[in-house]
Amino acid sequence: RLTQSETDKILHMEEELHERIIGQNDAVKAVSQAIRRNRTGLGNPHRPIGGFLFLGPTGVGKTELAKSLATFLFGDEDAMIRLDMSEYMEKFAVSRLIGAPPGYVGYEEGGQLTEAVRRRPYSVVVLDELEKAHPDIYNILLQVLDEGALSDNLGHKVSFKNCVIIMTSNVGAREITNKGSQLGFAAKQSEEDQYKDMRQNVMEEVKKTFNPEFINRIDEIVVFHSLSKEHIGQILDLALEDVDDKLAEKELEIELTPAAKEFLVDKGFDVKFGARPLLRTLQRELEDPLAENILVNRYPAGAKIIVDCDKEAGKLTFSGAAAKKEAVKI
Missing domain, CATH: 3.40.50.300 (P-loop containing nucleotide triphosphate hydrolases)
Structure with missing residues (x-):
């Protein structure tokens, strides 16, 4: 029972x-x-x-x-x-x-x-x-x-x-x-x-x-259904929660602007391959640059990292409160 x-x-x-x-x-x-x-x-x-x-x-x-x-x-x-x-x-x-x-x-x-x-x-x-x-x-x-x-x-x-x-x-x-x-x-x-x-x-x-x-x-x-662009956006939110948890262990916060999220969804959407291209895009466009910036101590403990999108350059931009060093070029 x-x-x-x-x-x-x-x-x-x-x-x-x-x-x-x-x-x-x-x-x-x-x-x-x-x-x-x-x-x-x-x-x-x-x-x-x-x-x-x-x-x-x-x-x-x-x-x-x-x-x-x-x-x-x-x-x-x-x-x-x-x-x-x-x-x-x-x-x-x-x-x-x-x-x-x-x-x-x-x-x-x-x-x-x-x-x-x-x-x-x-x-x-x-x-x-x-x-x-x-x-x-x-x-x-x-x-x-x-x-x-x-x-x-x-x-x-x-x-x-x-x-x-x-x-x-x-x-x-x-x-x-x-x-x-x-x-x-x-x-x-x-x-x-x-x-x-x-x-x-x-x-x-x-x-x-x-x-x-x-x-x-x-x-x-x-x-199973094919995933729509809206679904990919929801999966991105789940993946960002995971990134947020990992950064919290380093006493860091992250916030993506709507433009940054839209950039990731657009680059990571492929109806044939589902969510996998999004996860690769997230790794390449967000996690890799973050890792480099963290390694050179760009962000002090307690910093909030703001991620935006430079549409002309076709890439994400990173800024953190009280930055210690210049950003690594990405």
């Missing part, structure tokens, strides 16, 4: 996940509902907590949602086991998941999947780029999703009942990206209707890629 604090936490799961996940309301809702079913005893007790297929282009939040789930459910972002399925394209790679047969190299080490879960039974298991795995891998996943257990090469029966299984795929990514770039331009269709049409097209791609037996074992197929 759930305690009152656990009940409150599960009820407000979406709110907590939305603190880190931007622009993916459908994904957060689908995952939260599945977790609630399991936690209230309505799910199958012999299967994993949840089995999800995350579909979407790179940089839209698939891995970030997995990390957020690990933190939410198990209190630690490191409670996540990640395997890149592009490394399991060959038939012999199946043995690497559950362990090599007797007499083969690595027999005593156990399987990369089974051993990781045996050592950390409460975890989020992420299988990235599932469509690249050898078809025989799906038979192993069917067993995990259906029975919540897997026997390794050493005869250990490893339970997955306390795991969340997340499989990610780029199947239909082009369809999602194309629709994402069109959102807001189709006057006759609402954004919700456009998403439904896009999801339907992506599901057709899924049916061509994965067999029905496998699809039917998945609790929820979650289609």
Whole structure:
């Protein structure tokens, strides 16, 4: 039975996940509902907590949602086991998941999947780029999703009942990206209707890629949206909070003008690659110059760093109260 604090936490799961996940309301809702079913005893007790297929282009939040789930459910972002399925394209790679047969190299080490879960039974298991795995891998996943257990090469029966299984795929990514770039331009269709049409097209791609037996074992197929410029602005605000926390440890404050934020969003927005270009832009345009200025002691303890934008020069400018030295040229 759930305690009152656990009940409150599960009820407000979406709110907590939305603190880190931007622009993916459908994904957060689908995952939260599945977790609630399991936690209230309505799910199958012999299967994993949840089995999800995350579909979407790179940089839209698939891995970030997995990390957020690990933190939410198990209190630690490191409670996540990640395997890149592009490394399991060959038939012999199946043995690497559950362990090599007797007499083969690595027999005593156990399987990369089974051993990781045996050592950390409460975890989020992420299988990235599932469509690249050898078809025989799906038979192993069917067993995990259906029975919540897997026997390794050493005869250990490893339970997955306390795991969340997340499989990610780029199947239909082009369809999602194309629709994402069109959102807001189709006057006759609402954004919700456009998403439904896009999801339907992506599901057709899924049916061509994965067999029905496998699809039917998945609790929820979650289609991620492409990120808009507005979403990138919200992700920037989250990233700046992290920068702010790091500077606070050095007794420094930072404030970006609207022009500076607009500059970063414009340079970091790319509908094809999601949030990743923004994070690279933030590192190059903000963090690197800040690091150089801090190294030459430009800012005394307690200084407030004001970051603005020089549009003509096409770069950010930095000024701090009671500056000790000249700024490093950037």
